[in-house]
Amino acid sequence: MKKLTIDGQRIVNEDGAQVILSGVNLVCKEKEKGYVDPCNESLFTWFHEQGFNVIRLGLIWDGVEPKPGVYDNEYLNKIKQQILWAENNDIYVFLDMHQDLYSSLYGDGAPEWATFSDGLPHVVGQIWSDAYLESPALNRALDHFWDNTPANDGIGLQDHYAAMWKHVAAFFADCTNIIGYDMMNEPYPGSRGQEVFGTIIAAYAQSVMGMTEVNMEQLSALWFDEEQKQEILVGMADMDIYRVLVESAKEASQVFEREILAPFFNKTAAAIRSVVPDGFLMLETSYFSNMAVESGLELVQNDEGIIVHHQVYAPHGYDLVVDTEHYEIYNQDRVDLIFATHRKVQERLNIPALIGEWGAFTDHPATLGLSKALISIFEQYLWSNTYWCWCDGFRESPYSKALNRAYPQATGGVLVEYHYDYDADIIKVDYVPSGGETLIYHPRVALLSKENVVVAGADSSLIELRPFPDSEGGIVSIIAPQGETTITITVGKPPLEQK
Numbered sequence: 001m002k003k004l005t006i007d008g009q010r011i012v013n014e015d016g017a018q019v020i021l022s023g024v025n026l027v028c029k030e031k032e033k034g035y036v037d038p039c040n041e042s043l044f045t046w047f048h049e050q051g052f053n054v055i056r057l058g059l060i061w062d063g064v065e066p067k068p069g070v071y072d073n074e075y076l077n078k079i080k081q082q083i084l085w086a087e088n089n090d091i092y093v094f095l096d097m098h099q100d101l102y103s104s105l106y107g108d109g110a111p112e113w114a115t116f117s118d119g120l121p122h123v124v125g126q127i128w129s130d131a132y133l134e135s136p137a138l139n140r141a142l143d144h145f146w147d148n149t150p151a152n153d154g155i156g157l158q159d160h161y162a163a164m165w166k167h168v169a170a171f172f173a174d175c176t177n178i179i180g181y182d183m184m185n186e187p188y189p190g191s192r193g194q195e196v197f198g199t200i201i202a203a204y205a206q207s208v209m210g211m212t213e214v215n216m217e218q219l220s221a222l223w224f225d226e227e228q229k230q231e232i233l234v235g236m237a238d239m240d241i242y243r244v245l246v247e248s249a250k251e252a253s254q255v256f257e258r259e260i261l262a263p264f265f266n267k268t269a270a271a272i273r274s275v276v277p278d279g280f281l282m283l284e285t286s287y288f289s290n291m292a293v294e295s296g297l298e299l300v301q302n303d304e305g306i307i308v309h310h311q312v313y314a315p316h317g318y319d320l321v322v323d324t325e326h327y328e329i330y331n332q333d334r335v336d337l338i339f340a341t342h343r344k345v346q347e348r349l350n351i352p353a354l355i356g357e358w359g360a361f362t363d364h365p366a367t368l369g370l371s372k373a374l375i376s377i378f379e380q381y382l383w384s385n386t387y388w389c390w391c392d393g394f395r396e397s398p399y400s401k402a403l404n405r406a407y408p409q410a411t412g413g414v415l416v417e418y419h420y421d422y423d424a425d426i427i428k429v430d431y432v433p434s435g436g437e438t439l440i441y442h443p444r445v446a447l448l449s450k451e452n453v454v455v456a457g458a459d460s461s462l463i464e465l466r467p468f469p470d471s472e473g474g475i476v477s478i479i480a481p482q483g484e485t486t487i488t489i490t491v492g493k494p495p496l497e498q499k
Helices: 041-049 073-088 128-134 136-146 157-171 192-207 216-223 226-235 239-273 287-291 332-349 366-381 398-403
Strands: 004-007 010-013 022-026 054-060 092-098 178-182 280-283 311-313 384-387 407-411 413-421 426-433 437-442 453-456 462-467 474-479 487-492
Touching (some): 041 073, 054 073, 054 384, 073 092, 092 157, 092 280, 128 136, 128 192, 136 157, 157 239, 192 216, 239 280, 239 287, 239 332, 287 332, 366 384, 366 413, 407 413, 437 487
Parallel strands (some): 022 054, 022 384, 054 092, 178 280, 280 311
Antiparallel strands (some): 004 010, 413 426, 426 487, 453 487
16 A cells, blocks of 8 residues: 655645545444454455545553553454454554543543542443543543553553553554554543633623623533533524634633643654654544634644654544434534634644544434535545444444545645535546546446546546446546646546536
């Protein structure tokens, strides 16, 4: 597989072609399964047939380091098998050190030996993520991690984490389709998160409820009451109000990113780069940026304070009704704001963006249209993405039909814009050609002929259709001569008129 690198805000391959990565998350959070999804190579073949060219592949700290300084290479070998299956099917992989609620004691992530709750109680919310705001034990454990409290062997928890990543990076160093390292899934600030949440609640009380004196305990309780929460979410549909709420939380969230998260990323990245000099460092935001709080994320630096190469902005984005069936109050305007905010941060950082998680949809019929709307945002910003996530029933779900879409996997030149019309089954790609090969995945290549491929603006072009074995999907290859003006490739049925 071709080596990937970075050119400004673009991911490019070794031939200089601009690359769009589109795929899915694959992670097993279940300890009883050994943190490895039971599957075989046929799953990865199906991913390939769907046009997926990347997988965000989850690892769990508890699986990697079950005892302090003791690494489970048998577990890592099972993960390596999946990486090799991906490579056999021309799929890139980036590794995701996954956690939800920090620890295997509360969700998944850290081993028990790295979880210090000081005897505080753990509280489970109605929705799993509510525990971040409600559980004293969880927040204390996170505080100990961010403070680098020594484990029982005297080594700090963050130091253990960095050493664990170093072992992982070295173990997989021979896997040539690994492109990057997602250093921590959705970093949560611990007890500092109460301040972020508190600013949002206070702003809501003042903006919506007209309160001048805010009773934080009483207002917080409203959020954890399912019926009251739905009423609050309806109130947050007013975008003028919602912008006030997320703006109010920005400074508290960014303080965590600047003072706590940035040094953590620097330390972890140094450990990874000590054994693997290349590979993308995937930068995730604070948890609260998932909802449009603007991130203050900083680029990773080395010990000399120099910004290191090959970094990718990898935020997540979900509407506030995620993990529920309340699609009747799903708000596309909120979603648009989330990703517009991510775009603003990407432009400040001036690095490529890959949306590491989005979706988390159920089988509700509305998810087809919602997925198409999100993909149109990724098209607009020329972003890569990995959908959250592979699960039982994925193949039959409404949203999977949106994920199986035409897009330019590699553009031989500078990609200007592209759009796939699901109804017409036609994709248009505008780019300035460099003379290299453009590869467009189309879900029905087997039903097309060269007459269905039109190259407008180029004097000549070479066209080749490459259907996948036993599949309707495949690749359209176009080589157009180098030029200085934009040309347009149109692929699809019915037969297109020559322009």
